[in-house]
Amino acid sequence: xxxxRVCGTVTSTQKEDSLTGVKFLILQYLGEDGEFLPDYxxxxxxxxxxxxxxxxxxxxxxxxxIINGTDKPIDAAVVAIIDTVSxxxxxxxxxxxxY
Numbered sequence: 001x002x003x004x005r006v007c008g009t010v011t012s013t014q015k016e017d018s019l020t021g022v023k024f025l026i027l028q029y030l031g032e033d034g035e036f037l038p039d040y041x042x043x044x045x046x047x048x049x050x051x052x053x054x055x056x057x058x059x060x061x062x063x064x065x066i067i068n069g070t071d072k073p074i075d076a077a078v079v080a081i082i083d084t085v086s087x088x089x090x091x092x093x094x095x096x097x098x099y
Contacts, residue, residue, distance in 0.1 A: 043076035
């Protein structure tokens, strides 16, 4: 899994039938020190994440299993909204103090 920040949403009026009802988010990945990386990805949202929240992202075949079966063309899924991230006893992120 990877850590990312929600930085937007994707809306589509036409999509694969199996994706009906699936919400898509634009994510920006973070490095090990909490710095924003230039990598972006669109992921299916399974937990109701919102703008600027830090999330855990499952990728590959594991992501397809989360969205009710492997018949959906998904290769990334948001599986958790992060409350806190710390590294070496240093708090990198806290949802509580973000707002």
